[in-house]
Amino acid sequence: MIQIESLSKNFAEKKVLKEVSLSIPNGKITSLVGSNGAGKSTLLGIISRILEPDQGAIIISEKNIKEYKNRILAQHLSILKQSNHINLKLTVRDLVSFGRFPYSQGRLTAEDELKIDEAIAFLNLTEIAEDYIDELSGGQRQRAFLAMVVAQDTDYILLDEPLNNLDMKHSVQIMKILKELCQQKGKTIVMVIHDINFASYYSDYIAAMKGGQVIHFDKTENIIEPHILHDVFDIHFEIIERGGRRICNYYDN
Amino acid sequence: MTDILSLSEEQWLVLRVSRVPRTIALLLAGIGVSVCGLILQQMTQNKFVSPATAGTLDAAKFGILAALILLPEAGGVLKVLFTFAFTFLASLVFLKIADRIRYRNIIFIPIVGLLFGGILNSVTVFFAYQFNIVQDVGGSGESYGAWMVGDFSGVLEGNYELLYLCIPAVLLTYLYASKFTVVGLGKDFSKNLGLNYRSVLNIGLVCVSLTISVIAITIGMIPFLGLVVPNLTSLLLGGNLKKTLPFTAIFGAIFLLICDIIGRLIIFPFEVPIGMMVGVVGGVIFLVLLLKRNR
Numbered sequence: 001m002i003q004i005e006s007l008s009k010n011f012a013e014k015k016v017l018k019e020v021s022l023s024i025p026n027g028k029i030t031s032l033v034g035s036n037g038a039g040k041s042t043l044l045g046i047i048s049r050i051l052e053p054d055q056g057a058i059i060i061s062e063k064n065i066k067e068y069k070n071r072i073l074a075q076h077l078s079i080l081k082q083s084n085h086i087n088l089k090l091t092v093r094d095l096v097s098f099g100r101f102p103y104s105q106g107r108l109t110a111e112d113e114l115k116i117d118e119a120i121a122f123l124n125l126t127e128i129a130e131d132y133i134d135e136l137s138g139g140q141r142q143r144a145f146l147a148m149v150v151a152q153d154t155d156y157i158l159l160d161e162p163l164n165n166l167d168m169k170h171s172v173q174i175m176k177i178l179k180e181l182c183q184q185k186g187k188t189i190v191m192v193i194h195d196i197n198f199a200s201y202y203s204d205y206i207a208a209m210k211g212g213q214v215i216h217f218d219k220t221e222n223i224i225e226p227h228i229l230h231d232v233f234d235i236h237f238e239i240i241e242r243g244g245r246r247i248c249n250y251y252d253n
Numbered sequence: 254m255t256d257i258l259s260l261s262e263e264q265w266l267v268l269r270v271s272r273v274p275r276t277i278a279l280l281l282a283g284i285g286v287s288v289c290g291l292i293l294q295q296m297t298q299n300k301f302v303s304p305a306t307a308g309t310l311d312a313a314k315f316g317i318l319a320a321l322i323l324l325p326e327a328g329g330v331l332k333v334l335f336t337f338a339f340t341f342l343a344s345l346v347f348l349k350i351a352d353r354i355r356y357r358n359i360i361f362i363p364i365v366g367l368l369f370g371g372i373l374n375s376v377t378v379f380f381a382y383q384f385n386i387v388q389d390v391g392g393s394g395e396s397y398g399a400w401m402v403g404d405f406s407g408v409l410e411g412n413y414e415l416l417y418l419c420i421p422a423v424l425l426t427y428l429y430a431s432k433f434t435v436v437g438l439g440k441d442f443s444k445n446l447g448l449n450y451r452s453v454l455n456i457g458l459v460c461v462s463l464t465i466s467v468i469a470i471t472i473g474m475i476p477f478l479g480l481v482v483p484n485l486t487s488l489l490l491g492g493n494l495k496k497t498l499p500f501t502a503i504f505g506a507i508f509l510l511i512c513d514i515i516g517r518l519i520i521f522p523f524e525v526p527i528g529m530m531v532g533v534v535g536g537v538i539f540l541v542l543l544l545k546r547n548r
Contacts, residue, residue: 050441074447081441087298087359088437088492098435101446106431106495132491152446 001026002047002156002190007056009042016042018212019056024205026155029182029189031199031220034209035233040192041082041160043209047190048079048158060156074102078149079158082192086133092144093129096120099151119151123177139170146177157181159191163198171195175202196248200224208232224248270410278408278416279513279527280506282472285419285464287505290479291486291498292426292457295437297351299362300487303479304465306363308370310476312343313469315377322384329415333467340462343373348454403473403528405513418467422460423502429456430494437492475509475528477535482508484542508535 002024009017017039024030032040045051047058049065058065065073078099086095096119100112108116120129123143128136133144142162149157162178163171179202181187193199199206199220206223208216209232216228223229224246229237238249260268290303297307304310316339320332327335347369351362426433432453435443443450468475486501509531516530 048445050444069447070444070449071447074445079441079445086438087300088434089487090434090492094491094493098438098446101431101435101448106435 001061002188003059004043004047005057005059007043007046007053007058009039009046009051009053009055016212017046017053020212020214021056022207022214022217024188024190024207026188027182027186028204029178029191029202030205030207031203032190032192032207032209033194033196033199033232038209039212040209044079044158044160044190044192048077049073050079050081071102071105074152074154076154077156077158078152078154080145080149080160080162082161082164090133091130092125092133092136092147093120095133095144096125096129096147096151099148099153102152115151115153119147122150123147138165139167139173142166142170142174143177146174150181154187156188156190159189161192161194163193163195171198178202196224196229196250200246200248221246271408274410274413275405275408276510278405278413278472279509281416281419282403282405282468282475283478283506283509284423284502285416285468285505286475286478287482287501287508288423288426288498289461289464291483291494291501292433292461293479294483295433295494296348296454296457297362298437298439299351299359300484301359301363301480302351302366303363303477303483304461305474305476305479306370307366308343308347308373309340309461309465310469310474311370311373311377312340313466314474315339315343315373316466317470318377318381318386321386322380329470332470333415333418333463336466336470337462340466341458343369344458344462348458402526403468403475403531404526405472406524406526408472413471415467416471419464422464425456426460427498429453430498433457434492434494437494473528476532477539478505478509478531481535481539481542485538488542 004020004022004024007017007020008015020039020043032043034040042051046053049058060068060073060076065077068076093116096116097108097112099119100108100115103109104112120126123146125140125143125147128140133141136144146162159178162174166174175198178189178191182189191203193203203220205218206216206220207214208223208228215232216223224239226237226239229248229250233250235250235253238252240247240249286304289309293302293304293307293309294300313336316336317332319339320327320335324331324335347366350365350369354362354365432448435446435448436450436453436457440450443453482505483501486497486504490497490500509527512530512534513527515534516525516527519525
C-alpha cells in the first residue's frame with residue numbers, strides 16, 4: 001500500500017498540493033484524473049521522490065520513503081515520466097538493461113540478463129531489441145520504456161501520462177500491457193491519465209483531483225457518475241453503460 | 254630497417270629523451286581530452302559541450318596564472334593542485350548555471366559556456382598584463398607568441414611526467430561508465446534508478462578537472478578535440494559509455510597523433526602547433542558532421 005499523509009507542496013507562492021491524504025491499494029490500477037493544474041503530476045512526482053514535499057510523508061510498505069536507501073527504494077518503486085526525450089543513441093536492449101541498475105549497478109549478472117530478456121519479450125520487442133531508440137515510432141518507444149520499468153521489477157509502478165502522444169491503437173496496446181502487469185505480476189500501478197474513458201475502462205480505482213486536493217477517491221464504478229465528474233471537471237457528462245463498462249460522452253458541452 | 258637496429262648513442266638519446274616522451278604525451282593528451290569531452294557532454298546532456306565550450310580550459314588557464322602569481326616558486330604537483338582546484342570550482346559553477354537554464358536549447362548551453370569561459374579568460378588576461386607575465390603563462394606555446402596554444406615540441410623527458418596523472422582519472426571514468434550513461438539520461442531518470450546523481454557528477458568533475466589541468470599545464474590548450482572525437486564515436490557506435498568510452502579514448506589518441514604528424518610534415522623542418530592543427534582538422538570534421546546532421 002502507498003500511504004500518502006497530509007502532503008503539501010508550494011511552488012513559489014502557489015499552493016499546488018493542500019494536505020493530500022490517500023491510501024492506494026496494492027495490486028490494482030489507480031488512475032489520477034483532474035483538470036490541468038490540479039496537482040496530479042506533482043503528487044506523482046512526490047510519491048516517486050523526484051520532488052520533495054514541503055510537508056507530509058509517503059509511506060510505502062509501512063516505511064517512510066525517506067528512510068529507504070536510494071538503491072533499495074529503486075527496487076520497490078519506479079516512475080516513468082511523460083517526456084522521455086533521450087538524446088543518447090541507445091539500443092532498446094541498452095535502455096531495458098538500465099532497469100537492472102538498482103540491482104547490479106551496471107555490472108549485469110546472469111539473473112539480470114534473464115530479467116532483461118523477459119521484459120523485452122513481455123513487451124514484444126524481441127525483434128527490435130538491437131534498434132536505436134531514436135529510430136523507433138512513438139508506440140515502440142513507449143513500449144521500450146515500459147520494458148525498462150518491467151525489468152526494474154518494482155512492486156509499485158508510477159506512470160505520468162503513459163498514453164501521451166500515442167494513437168488509439170497503441171494506447172489500447174499499452175493499457176492492455178498495464179492490465180497484464182497488474183493481474184499477472186501483481187504490480188500496483190498508479191498513473192496520471194487525461195482520457196477519462198481509458199481511466200474508466202482500465203482502472204480499478206480513480207482518485208479525482210481538483211485545486212490541489214483529492215476530492216473523490218473510490219472504485220471506478222463509483223466515480224464514473226455524472227454528478228461526481230461534473231464536480232471534478234466542471235463540465236457536463238453523459239454516461240453510457242455497455243456490458244458493465246461505463247463510457248463518458250463529454251464532447252457536447 | 255637496419256637504421257633502427259643500429260642506432261648511434263646520440264640517436265638513442267634523442268629517442269629516449271624526446272621522441273618517446275612526445276609520443277606518450279600525445280597519446281595521453283589525446284585520450285584525456287576526448288574522454289573529458291565525453292564526460293562533460295554526458296553531465297550536461299549536451300553534445301556541443303566540451304572542455305573548450307564549458308569554460309574548463311579557461312578556468313585551467315586562470316588557475317595556472319593564479320599559481321604563477323601567488324606561488325611563483327611552486328613545483329609541478331602544487332601547481333597542478335592549484336589549477337585543479339580552480340578548474341573544479343569553475344566547472345561546478347558552470348554545471349550549476351547549465352542546470353538553472355530553463356531554456357534547454359542544444360546550442361544555448363555551450364554559448365553560455367563560451368561566455369563563462371570568456372569572462373574567466375578576460376580576468377586572466379587582465380591580471381597577466383598587470384603582472385607582466387603574459388609570455389610566461391602556459392606550456393611551451395609562448396615561443397609562437399600564441400598564448401597557451403597546445404604544443405608538443407617542448408615535451409622532453411623530465412617535463413611531461415605530470416601527464417601520467419590522467420591515467421587514474423580516465424580509469425575512474427571507465428569504472429563509472431554506466432553511471433555516466435545514466436546521468437546523461439537526466440536527473441529524474443537517475444533518481445528513478447536509485448543513482449546518487451550529485452555524487453556521480455562530482456566524481457566526473459574531479460576526473461575532468463584533474464585531466465584538463467595537467468594537460469593545460471604540460472601541453473597547453475587543445476581545442477575541438479574534446480568536441481569532435483566524442484561526437485564521432487557516438488555517431489558511429491551509439492551512446493552507451495560502457496561500450497564507447499574505450500573507443501573514444503583510442504580515437505582521441507589516434508586523432509591527435511595524426512594531427513601531430515601532419516603538423517610536423519607540412520612546413521618541415523618547422524612544425525605547426527598541435528592546437529592549430531586540431532583546430533583546423535577538427536573544425537572541418539565538425540562542420541561536415543553538422544551539415545550531415547541537418548540534412
